[in-house]
Amino acid sequence: MPPLTTETALNILINWLQDNICCDSNIIFDNDEDNTDSAALLPWIEQALRDVRDLRHLQLLQQAGTD
Template identity: 55%
Template structure:
């Protein structure tokens, strides 16, 4: 999957999570013990998209080196 497509999908997820937060949604994504909700997930999705934006701005050689280091 192309990085631009992943970024686009993360934007959709981010918007959905933001809507959940604004509507005081009680959706829990994991279990009653950890209580991972939209408010907890939203910053992680935003940071993931920021990392991808940065990677998209790098040269292909730099991206390849990063992918090798991350073993992707």
């Protein structure tokens, strides 16, 4: 089994949130006032994945510059 990276974990979470949306799940992640559901959370997790990928890319560029 390959290691569980941050990117892999975020992809798993994104897929799960998308499944929740498709199945009309009524899971609320915070409280009854804010009602943060899968649809509200998904864009934030997708942004986190983009940020992780950008960081990995910058690390590779930095490493290539020092080699």
